[in-house]
Amino acid sequence: MSKDTIEVVKEQDVVFAKNRVKEVAVKIKMGLVNQTRLITAASELLRNMMRYANGGKCTIEVVSSGRMNGIRLTFTDKGPGIPDIPRAMEDGFSTGKSLGLGLPGTKRLVNEFDIKSKVGEGTTVTIIKWANG
Secondary structure, eight states, X not given: OOEEEEEEOSHHHHHHHHHHHHHHHHHTTOOXXXXXXXXXXXXXXXXXXXXXXXXXXXXEEEEEETTEEEEEEEEEEXXXXXXXXXXXXXXXXXXXXXXXXXXXXHHHHSSEEEEEEETTTEEEEEEEEETTO
């Protein structure tokens, strides 16, 4: 399976990354509703990376489990890190002045969600959306 890593450091990179996610979703015949969920989740995580860490990397991979295909997106940054992940996963919690979905909203849009963060080192968020799930 191919792996596509995109450096995200400016606004055009965010647009490019979202377009690549859509292309890959179409290629694996992901339904429109799931495409929308995946792209919305990706958009939120890309914005977080830009806002809190001055950018990072987004890796796009097609994954399979049995007969299901999906897309795994990994967002990696070298930002300040998240000191309290459980708190960051609470609805309504925001350190920015945004009405964004935040991490809990993003988690609800995808099938699998994993976050790892070290203060002073950065954050990695991995999400998977199955084509038909």
